[in-house]
Amino acid sequence: MQAVGLTKQVLSGDQPLTILHDVTFAVEAGESLAIVGASGSGKSTLLGLLAGLDVPSSGSVLLHGADLFALDEDGRARLRGELAGFVFQSFQLLPALNALENVMLPLELAGVKEARQRAEASLEQVGLSARAHHLPKHLSGGEQQRVALARAFVTQPKILFADEPTGNLDAATGSQVIELMLELNRAQGTTLILVTHDEALARRCGKQLRLAAGKVE
């Protein structure tokens, strides 16, 4: 993945406000990158741009050689479905679906036939087979994030975007989740892009990108 001159400006009142300024870097396949910085430094904005969830004011993102912003929103969605997995701070499980169904969702959207078997296998990998039929509200925070991991990895993504994956978890549970994520990452050879302000977690990634006031330090 390659980011070239990524800049994001928004209007704050009448004044343009630069959230990201000319961010350029590259991550090789299978590498892991931690984006670190203080609150408001532009970490989440950068992650959103890298994943194609938002469009930059200028600059581009090349994913497996394809220019993300040359595609329309639906094209980016298709690419996300094929290549990317996500883990969020607030888990983002669909409350109406049980654990298994949440994991099946990306497969079903992609039209995969054996969605159920693969989702069950994925839940097995995160050690939650026994809770497959529980709704998110009946799972603990750690369990919810493990379901989110199972959902992220079930499509065997080429690249995993993680936004503060331990932000809502206590230290012990958080480190369990991190171990699991890194292990899955290694096993599947996935590229990992992680936003965190946990320095210890950042150090475990191959590369670190430090942001301050929207610029790379």
Add this chain to the structure above:
Amino acid sequence: MNILRLSLNLLRRDWRAGEWRVLLLALVLAVGSLATVGLFADRVRQALQQQAQSLIGADLRITSTRPFSPAYRKAAEARGLQVVQSRTFPSMVSKGEQVSLSEIQAVEAGYPLRGKIEIDDGSVHVAQAIPARGTVWADERLLRRLDVQAGDEVGIGARRFVVAAIVVKDIDQSIGFSSFAPRVQMNDADLVSTGLLQQGSRLSYRLMIAGDAVQVKLLRTELEPGLSGNEKMEDVRDARPEIRTALERAEHFLGLAALTAAILAGAAMALAARRFVLRHLDGCAVMRCLGAQQGQVLWLFLYQFILLGVLAVLLGGLLGYATQAVLVESIAAMRNASLPQPSVLPLLKAAASGFALLLGFAFLPLLQLRRVSPLRVLRREMGSPEVSGWLIYGLAVAVLALLFLWHAGSLKLGLAVLGGLLAGLLVFGWLAWLLLHGLARNSFYFQSQWRHAFNNLARHGRSAAVQVVALSLGGMALLVLTLVRADLLEAWQGKLPPDTPNRFVVNIQSDQVQPVRDFFLRQSLPAPELQPMVRGRLVAINERAISGDSYPDPRARGLVEREFNLSYMEQMPVWNELVSGKWWGSCDTLLAKPADCGSGCQTASRVLETSASLCRGGQNGAGELSVEEGIAKTLGIHLGDTLTYDVAGSSFTAKVSSLRKVQWDSMRVNFFVIATPELLQDFPASYLSSFYLPQDKVRAGDELSRAFPNILLIDTGAVIAQVRGIMDQIAQTVSAVFLFTLLTGLAVLYAALLATQDERSHEAAILRTLGADSRYLRSLHLSEFAVLGGLSGLFAAAGAVLLGWVLARFVLDIPYRSDISIWFIGCGGGMAVVMLAGWLATRQLVLRPPLRILAAD
């Protein structure tokens, strides 16, 4: 297919989580109420139609004074229709020395094609055949006049017949002048043997046709152009203007009931759809993140909505069918009326309306989901993508408008209700917003929780205004259907009070006027107001000669070709209404003086008389005419035009000084054209009147006929009973449907409460964290609900009064007086209901530990 399967899965899962319940409930209630009203109305309409058909004894009737061409019968039979002929003529019926003029009706086997004749031949029952040869059936009036009993013999022409039965309930009668005499029914095969079929017999022929409605219509189109001048074709709508009016009013009322349910359902669905969308924004963003394209997201939800629609339509249809069946069974008059089974059409109509509501109120909010930004997964504060408000409301209004026009079945009613609704929506929404902000601005006068409540409501000014509007809409519909409906029905039914005239008396000669008045006095009956009638032909308008050929419209041609019944009078009849111009009686009021005028007012009344005569003097020589507005329109007569009439060879010309509206269903004597007395009083006139003959004085009618043989006495009591019966049925129908509307109204309230519950629960959790106790929270919530409910109730009352006035004035054509209590009931009721429902919905909120709520958020 894959998306469809996924939709099914999501629907199943969402269903389990309770997400769809409100929408489904709203839609089921919508379809259910529409189906109930539709099916119910359909059955009543069919029953009314049948009842009305029984009045002419057929679906279509051709009358003539000459025998029909056999081609008519052949044409009808070729279309598979039933045909029966009757011949009617006046003749004397005798028993011993006594004779009575009667209307002899000779009928063929199969008569009547529609409706039933009830006879008493020892026991009262529905006649299964026509009179056997050699026998006749007679009505009670003949029996009274000739002192005949069943089984006696009477003479008609050269033959004698046995009176085999008494006709208890007859059909096929018209208000026309022919039914003045008692009726005797005989077998057509006996007619020749009476020797009464001679040259010059005043025979009236009737060809009655019934069968498949489409074929009847086709036959009518086929035969009508070829009818000769003395042949007249009519179906129930032509035959009975008063029944037609009642039928149309029935449809208006039922249409109104259906509309109200549709509005309420729409409001409930809009609220439910909004909540559904808000609760699915996150899920959609996640799906977009996981690779779902916009089209996929749209179809994912569209399929669910369609499936939901199908389910709701099925359930609603079932509910509607069951409800109307229960309604019919629970209303005695309906149960006994053995209503026909409803057709499938109202169900289809309700289903289509359900889908239209779903489209109008849920489709555009749904489009929002498609456009959710996936970035929302990272930034929850992003809110929901906005679809143009104009577009959303525009579509909803368009769908409602179409439904209105469709269900009202009348452009006038549909537009009246829709116009009232739209104006109400805008004005109420704006007023609510203004009031809520006004309250917040002045909240420092109030206690803390009130202040907090006002500020809360003002902060959500727009959504609170939407809630107030939705609730007031529900309330308005409920008030219209309860209080206003009762007022309207009472006023409407009041148009036919119990002492509505049930007899017409015509052909009274000038020298009989006083003797007839004396007769009534002797019988202790109030003297009828005898009105003069002069027959004249309209020959010119504005000095330009006219004839039948001047008008393409056959009705107008018919009016011009025959003689008008003209009358003259000083005062306008009270049951007429001046539409434009001025009644000449305006200076006659000067003549009115108190009956017990003492000596003190003698001088005053002399002065008045002088002024009155001066007033008259001003009009000397120039007579005036007052024309009924309908006929004026048909003949192209305007205020200020001069009309020339030919009366018995001499003519007069006068100016049209006013147009009147006439209540044709008032059962009173009405005239198309009324003149000032000086114009007509010198022409030969006969007199007529209508009066109420109580049941216990029926014999007085017979004595009147005996004392003045030339006078025609016409019994209109049966028609009045029929019209009144129809009105009663309608009144009961609307009352029954009210229950359903109440349910839909409660669904609106439920949806409105659910729509704000998430936010309310979040706020409660934060307030609890900050130290608010449950008492404070409860009184905060109740204060908010009290304001919402009170405002909604106030607006509901205002809307109901306005709508009632519009309906009364422009649709039902009656004066409307609203009761002041509607305002108190509206406000108090709104407050009580919203507070109670709100308390039920939020009482758990104040007790739940705040952390659980915040964690769930």
